[in-house]
Amino acid sequence: xxxxxxxxxxxxxxxxxxxxxxxxxxxxxxxxxxxxxxxxxxxxxxxxxxxxxxxxxxxxxxxxxxxxxxxxxxxxxxxxxxxxxxxxxxxxxxxxxxxxxxxxxxxxxxxxxxxxxxxxxxxxxxxxxxxxxxxxxxxxxxxxxxxxxxxxxxxxxxxxxxxxxxxxxxxxxxxxxxxxxxxxxxxxxxxxxxxxxxxxxxxxxxxxxxxxxxxxxxxxxxxxxxxx
Amino acid sequence: xxxxxxxxxxxxxxxxxxxxxxxxxxxxxxxxxxxxxxxxxxxxxxxxxxxxxxxxxxxxxxxxxxxxxxxxxxxxxxxxxxxxxxxxxxxxxxxxxxxxxxxxxxxxxxxxxxxxxxxxxxxxxxxxxxxxxxxxxxxxxxxxxxxxxxxxxxxxxxxxxxxxxxxxxxxxxxxxxxxxxxxxxxxxxxxxxxxxxxxxxxxxxxxxxxxxxxxxxxxxxxxxxxxx
DNA sequence: TGTCGGCATTAACCCACGTCAATTCATCGA
DNA sequence: TCGATGAATTGACGTGGGTTAATGCCGACA
Numbered sequence: 001x002x003x004x005x006x007x008x009x010x011x012x013x014x015x016x017x018x019x020x021x022x023x024x025x026x027x028x029x030x031x032x033x034x035x036x037x038x039x040x041x042x043x044x045x046x047x048x049x050x051x052x053x054x055x056x057x058x059x060x061x062x063x064x065x066x067x068x069x070x071x072x073x074x075x076x077x078x079x080x081x082x083x084x085x086x087x088x089x090x091x092x093x094x095x096x097x098x099x100x101x102x103x104x105x106x107x108x109x110x111x112x113x114x115x116x117x118x119x120x121x122x123x124x125x126x127x128x129x130x131x132x133x134x135x136x137x138x139x140x141x142x143x144x145x146x147x148x149x150x151x152x153x154x155x156x157x158x159x160x161x162x163x164x165x166x167x168x169x170x171x172x173x174x175x176x177x178x179x180x181x182x183x184x185x186x187x188x189x190x191x192x193x194x195x196x197x198x199x200x201x202x203x204x205x206x207x208x209x210x211x212x213x214x215x216x217x218x219x220x221x222x223x224x225x226x227x228x
Numbered sequence: 229x230x231x232x233x234x235x236x237x238x239x240x241x242x243x244x245x246x247x248x249x250x251x252x253x254x255x256x257x258x259x260x261x262x263x264x265x266x267x268x269x270x271x272x273x274x275x276x277x278x279x280x281x282x283x284x285x286x287x288x289x290x291x292x293x294x295x296x297x298x299x300x301x302x303x304x305x306x307x308x309x310x311x312x313x314x315x316x317x318x319x320x321x322x323x324x325x326x327x328x329x330x331x332x333x334x335x336x337x338x339x340x341x342x343x344x345x346x347x348x349x350x351x352x353x354x355x356x357x358x359x360x361x362x363x364x365x366x367x368x369x370x371x372x373x374x375x376x377x378x379x380x381x382x383x384x385x386x387x388x389x390x391x392x393x394x395x396x397x398x399x400x401x402x403x404x405x406x407x408x409x410x411x412x413x414x415x416x417x418x419x420x421x422x423x424x425x426x427x428x429x430x431x432x433x434x435x436x437x438x439x440x441x442x443x444x445x446x447x448x449x450x451x452x453x454x455x456x
Numbered sequence: 457t458g459t460c461g462g463c464a465t466t467a468a469c470c471c472a473c474g475t476c477a478a479t480t481c482a483t484c485g486a
Numbered sequence: 487t488c489g490a491t492g493a494a495t496t497g498a499c500g501t502g503g504g505t506t507a508a509t510g511c512c513g514a515c516a
Contacts, residue, residue: 077350
């Protein structure tokens with residue numbers, strides 16, 4: 001989570017506005033002159049093929065900022081959508097640049113955040129291109145678990161995913177039907193337990209990490225650093 | 229391509245060293261304290277699953293720099309390998325930081341480069357997760373063609389890929405056998421013509437763009453900006 | 457309390473792509 | 487000139503995951 005900066009805080013207090021689940025905050029190719037700050041709720045940054053197939057590139061969680069503006073400085077190269085009811089703040093480029101100029105700490109933490117994001121992207125590309133459905137699902141569960149946990153502290157084995165299996169598929173490159181099949185299988189194997197409304201309980205952290213082909217400790221460091 | 233900077237040039241003249249095709253310049257998790265500059269040849273940045281499956285995350289072309297150092301500032305989160313005989317220069321972090329501090333132009337162009345890289349990654353993730361083999365192959369051909377072309381000027385419909393079908397598969401998330409099949413099919417359809425040694429001639433640019441589900445003009449802008 | 461709409465679940469079926477293996481071909485050192 | 491090596495190519499075959507569609511469940515709303 002971002003540390004507290006008086007001027008930053010000031011901006012975040014103004015201009016908050018609530019958006020309903022499903023709201024599209026920015027579309028691909030649309031004008032974009034601001035960085036978004038998520039005060040509450042989850043967003044998804046995604047791209048679509050002409051035939052309508054959607055791929056979620058990144059989830060944006062409360063306390064994070066995101067700017068999908070392309071190199072032209074004008075248009076967004078991603079679509080940003082609210083996965084659940086959310087509260088967001090638009091910080092215009094000028095204000096953001098000013099914040100960065102004034103605050104070396106913020107500058108440094110944003111730099112770290114970018115590097116961490118790039119590492120995460122690489123890890124996801126590896127799974128998208130090369131891993132089985134089971135590995136992909138196991139991985140996303142671990143990743144989400146860790147990212148949710150750091151809002152509290154440490155590693156909570158139980159967490160809530162505020163969106164459906166369709167979106168999980170859009171993120172892992174699978175159909176919602178196969179996401180379902182895979183989650184059932186993990187349930188039957190006793191690795192996880194799914195409750196109502198996409199509540200997830202990781203029953204066997206070790207087995208899940210095995211399936212995801214990931215070293216949990218390393219991943220936690222990587223993702224957690226993101227917040228520094 | 230990077231513009232000319234006296235001090236930058238100075239560094240690039242020293243410390244050049246040649247590496248043979250297949251050389252692994254950095255391994256995943258290995259110590260990494262420098263940024264690499266490619267004076268000649270192509271590199272690949274990749275990640276691997278425990279079972280050995282490899283995914284190429286990015287190609288690094290002559291004139292580009294790359295730094296795979298993770299947020300810990302110590303280890304590389306990618307493997308860097310020479311796809312063909314290459315000449316590279318290691319620029320240590322301190323020198324690089326100094327260059328950035330002294331040169332606002334370089335700082336700005338690197339910033340642009342990072343944004344462009346992120347847009348490219350998103351585009352690739354979309355294809356990895358959601359597109360057919362044909363679309364992926366068509367897309368990578370167009371992407372490579374444009375990136376090679378900008379070393380000269382404009383869009384050359386004929387170009388050379390200095391590595392094999394296996395690596396094309398490692399980049400697109402396909403098996404080398406299926407890469408081969410797909411290339412043959414594109415040949416038979418008259419969209420491309422493959423010559424010896426992975427020489428590619430795009431015979432029908434429009435049809436290829438159609439298959440790739442991409443707007444060539446937009447993509448060219450995006451990739452070309454990368455070089456600013 | 458009923459009805460409606462959206463999501464999860466499951467089964468049946470199919471196909472795009474992976475795997476394995478044989479064949480050809482180009483390169484290269486002895 | 488002769489293997490020897492490694493990549494491209496092609497065919498046969500198997501399968502993981504997509505598609506379709508039926509069913510059930512829950513929450514919202516009247």
